[in-house]
Amino acid sequence: RMPEALFTFKFGIETCRTLDPIWNLKGEQFYEIAFRDKKLFAVNIFRKKTEKAGMAFKTAYVSRDTYDLANFLSGKNGGRIMNGYKPQQVYAFLKQAYKDAGVTNEYFYIHPIHALRHSGAQRWLEKTEFNRAVVAELGGWEAEKTLEDHYGGVPQDVVRGYATIL
Numbered sequence: 769r770m771p772e773a774l775f776t777f778k779f780g781i782e783t784c785r786t787l788d789p790i791w792n793l794k795g796e797q798f799y800e801i802a803f804r805d806k807k808l809f810a811v812n813i814f815r816k817k818t819e820k821a822g823m824a825f826k827t828a829y830v831s832r833d834t835y836d837l838a839n840f841l842s843g844k845n846g847g848r849i850m851n852g853y854k855p856q857q858v859y860a861f862l863k864q865a866y867k868d869a870g871v872t873n874e875y876f877y878i879h880p881i882h883a884l885r886h887s888g889a890q891r892w893l894e895k896t897e898f899n900r901a902v903v904a905e906l907g908g909w910e911a912e913k914t915l916e917d918h919y920g921g922v923p924q925d926v927v928r929g930y931a932t933i934l
Contacts (some may be wrong), residue, residue, distance in 0.1 A: 771844075772853050773861035775837045779890065780884025783828040784907030787881045789813045789892055793849040795842020798835055809835035813908065826908050855881065897929075898922040 776790055793811070801808040812825040814858075830838070838849055843878055845851035862880040876883040885907070892903040893915070900912035909915060 770858070770861050771841060772850055773858045773865075773884065774785070775834065775841055775849060776858050776881060777862060777884065778834045778866070779830060780881055781888045782830050782834055782843065783811070783813070784885045784888035784892065784909075785813060786885055787855055789908075790881065791850050791855065794847050795839055796832075796847065797848065798842075800835075800840045802822065807832075811838070829906065878918060886919075889915065897926050903930060 779785065779790055779793075792814070797813070798809065798811045801810050809830050811828050811830060813828050814825045841849045856883075859880045863877055866876045873883075877884075889903060889907055891905055893900070896902045900915040903915055904910075904912040907915075925932070
């Protein structure tokens with residue numbers, strides 16, 4: 769087993785982030801937030817695009833399991849989550865997992881980590897009833913227009929569901 773591959777998968781799906789932010793993560797970037805009566809698990813992700821916008825980072829949110837795995841890997845790897853691992857090592861694990869799951873879309877094998885960004889976007893779009901503004905913020909896109917351009921419009925069943933309140 770390779771916990772770094774599991775972390776990459778979980779973090780990629782939950783945050784819709786790409787290779788560079790994942791590979792540069794340090795344990796100190798993860799923290800807890802009290803929100804209403806719940807505990808949220810967050811990570812500050814540093815990116816050049818956010819620096820240009822005058823922000824040092826964007827906040828992403830992860831599950832408790834991913835947070836715990838980040839803390840474990842940080843302790844194991846001297847503070848850096850992916851310390852000592854090359855993306856190609858994780859690619860092999862991801863590709864095998866896709867194969868075992870019956871994934872046939874070639875994109876997952878050509879871009880095993882970036883495919884997680886797309887899968888995470890679809891997951892969030894469905895969970896938020898296609899609220900692209902929220903998904904853009906959760907997934908680190910600069911504008912919701914990107915989601916509209918690359919992931920399509922709101923499905924008719926969602927639109928009709930709202931139309932029933934007329």
